[in-house]
Amino acid sequence: MTTIYKLAKAQKDEDSDDHEEKETLKNRQRVLALSSRGVNYRQRHLLNDLRALLPHFKKDSKLDQKCKLGIINELAELNNCNNCIFFEVRKRQDLYMWTSKIPNGPSIKFHVLNIHTMDELKMTGNCLKGSRPILSFDKTFDSEPHWTLIKEVFIHIFGVPKSARRIKPFVDHVISFTIADNRIWFRNFQIIEKDPMEPNKKPDDKDLSLVEIGPRFVLNVIRIFEGSFSGATIYANPEFVSPNQVRRNFRMAKAARHQARVVAKEEKRRKVANSDLPDDPLTLSDFSDISNFSD
The missing domain is CATH 1.20.5 (Single alpha-helices involved in coiled-coils or other helix-helix interfaces)
Structure with a gap:
């Protein structure tokens, strides 16, 4: 009896250890998305498009510009989020995007350019709301350390975990990050699969196509900070103006x-004014003499 009890207890401890290991390996990425006051309609619609595409985003009210950015860490902890995207607007026209890992960092500051929302583009593509995206990164992200760090932060923010509460069990769109002209180009495509004519035909790469959905924008890296919205500067873009x-x-x-x-x-x-023109040899007197001679 004692041996059976010991075996049962050992099995229970092993099961509990496996459960704890699964819990530690479970992806629990939640992102707080908010903006400062003064955003225009296009910037506000861009943030709403990102919230609609990524179901693990949590929205919050606008942040007053007089508040310091360090308060965002407290807001993220209250919302049980370990990532944050913050849209900071200056002079009601310049948009800056902060991406941060809460609470210890790092945090990255971008300048957002060429914003086009989903309603503005009127693309033909469409994806299921709440579906998980495939993240596609350019090979340039593995060339330098700061690009590798940005890639890792983007994976945590834009990669929808399987444990998200509002996700749908589908993968039907691709989020592409491409580096060109020392800037990051964001694109979103829908995966369209053609129905095969034959019932037993295996799917082929030729049966898949990509159609852009939107939104689209360009990110110009400004600085990378060691902490969350603070700390020492790890990287500064020398080409940024x-x-x-x-x-x-x-x-x-x-x-x-x-x-x-x-x-x-x-x-x-x-x-x-300083130029002296010479006298014209053909004057009115000469013309009068010619007229008298003819008479």
């Missing part, structure tokens, strides 16, 4: 063109 500097350069170039036109007009006026 702030939108304020771009607008300033445009205004200075426009002012330089205007100044060049003003200088050219003044030079022409001075040249005309």
